[in-house]
Amino acid sequence: MSITxxxxxxxxxxxxxxxxSLYLHDLSAFTAKLEIGEDGSFHYESxxxxxxxxxxxxYFIKLETDIIGFLLLLERPFLKKENDFGVNDLFILNQFKGKGWGREAVNLLFEQRKGKYFVIELEENRPAVSFWKKLYAEAGIEYQERQKVMDEExxxxxxxxx
Known part of the structure; x- marks a missing residue:
């Protein structure tokens, strides 16, 4: 089986x-900033x-023909500073988590798009922080890390x- x-x-x-909506539901475990809408779902206003x-x-992350998640990539001309790319959001449906599909999707992105990247995680989102640090270690990626308060988080x- 392959990821695209x-x-x-x-x-x-x-x-x-x-x-x-599912992604924001998962993220709501790590921040009080996300609230469910009157219609019973989480909304991404932008x-x-x-x-x-x-x-x-x-981008949809597909396993064969099935959508199993998504990735939001920021790139030029939207990015104007020193980075070429930013992985803004990465989501894998729960039933596919822990099987390496997210890692495979990110590695595919890195094969297709070379350049300087940034990734931002909520400090409280320990699963995301762990995912990225494990990915860097496995891929031999040297990274610089800094802390920053963004949107009061x-x-x-x-x-x-x-």
Whole structure:
């Protein structure tokens, strides 16, 4: 079985919206900033911008033909500073977690897109912090890390080059 990254078409944004609600639900375990909407789902308010702004690129993570998650990549021209890419969000459905598919998706991204990256995690999101640090170690990626408060949340930011 193989993993692919497929750019999300605007006609598929309803699928991405549903996945984002699940992602935000998972993320709500690590922050009090996320609240459920009146309709019973979590909302990502900026979703429409993904197809309006150059350099915000959502990808479905597919296992064969099945969508098992998504990745939100920030790139130029949206990014204007020293980084070429930023992995803004990475989500794998629970039934596929712990099987290496997220790692395989990120490694595929790194094969396809070389450059200087940044990744940001909430400090409280220990599973995400552990995932990324294990990935760096396995891939032999040397990274620099710093702490920064973003939107009143303590975060870790790693920068590295692939």
């Amino acid at each position: 990254l497929t750019k999300v078409k605007e006609s598929q944004k309803h699928i991405l919206r549903n996945l984002y 979703l429409e911008r993904f197809w309006e702004i150059d350099g915000i690129s959502p 303590p975060c870790l930011i790693q920068t590295f080059t692939v």
